[in-house]
Amino acid sequence: MKLQQLILGTCLCLLTACTNGHKTGTIAHRGFWNTDGSAQNSIASLVKADSIGCYGSELDVWMTNDGQLVVNHDHIFKGVEIQEADSRTCTSLVLDNGEALPTLQQYLAKAQSLDVRLIIELKSHKTPLRETEAAQKVVDMVHEMGLDDRVEYIAFSQHATREFIRLAPEGTPVYYLNGDLTPQELKAMGCTGPDYHLGVFKKHPEWIAECHDLGMKVNVWTVNNADDMRWMLEHGVDYITTDEPVLLETIKGGL
Ligand code: MG
DSSP states (O other): OHHHHHHHHHHHHHHHHHHHHHHSEEEETTSSOSSTTOOTTOHHHHHHHHHTTOSEEEEEEEEOTTSOEEEOSOSEETTEEGGGSOHHHHHTSBOTTSOBOOBHHHHHHHHTTOOOEEEEEEOOOSSHHHHHHHHHHHHHHHHHTTOGGGEEEEESOHHHHHHHHHHSOTTOOEEEOSSOSOHHHHHHHTOSEEEEEHHHHHHOTHHHHHHHHTTOOOEEEOOOSHHHHHHHHHTTOSEEEESOHHHHHHHHHHO
């Protein structure tokens, strides 16, 4: 009897892990850049994330000093402080794969021919006013390009997060990145859920179930090693943001 219970228990555990593994979406952090011919936040990284079947491809957006939206992670990229420079200066910068630093419009135009979802991070700008202006422009551009149903928004800034919740069409997922709000606080804010550093969930594993109980989704960044990936899958997070999407897909497939 004990052996039967053990076998049944093991099967149930495997089934749970399997189910969790398959439902967890892979998000390529700054696109799928860790591969030949790619670079962080390049258009190639978006195409490559799509080509391996990722749920989403994350990108970072800044607004330049002349009000244009460009895609890059760094506050200062190749000596240029993006939010203090004009768009011409920014788009003349060259990424490590030889592409010019893309505008958001170029990025979205390529996305129109792909299936992968766009996880758009608005970087924290110098004033709340700049963040409001940038968030409005991002939401408008996404709408004009027919991509309302393909985007999710993320931000470290509470102000920017609140602005996306206010400005994006109802039902658009909006996650908060900074790790300092509880599930209850995120729910009250109107967030879809947390998109927190993996260390936050290691410290508060109970937050994952708490979010689910509140009807929210859970995303986690940036999970790059196999042990952490397995921990997150076993704890049933909904999305994993990673620089190693192929490794994650392999682990999910092997569960
Ligand atoms: Mg980012």
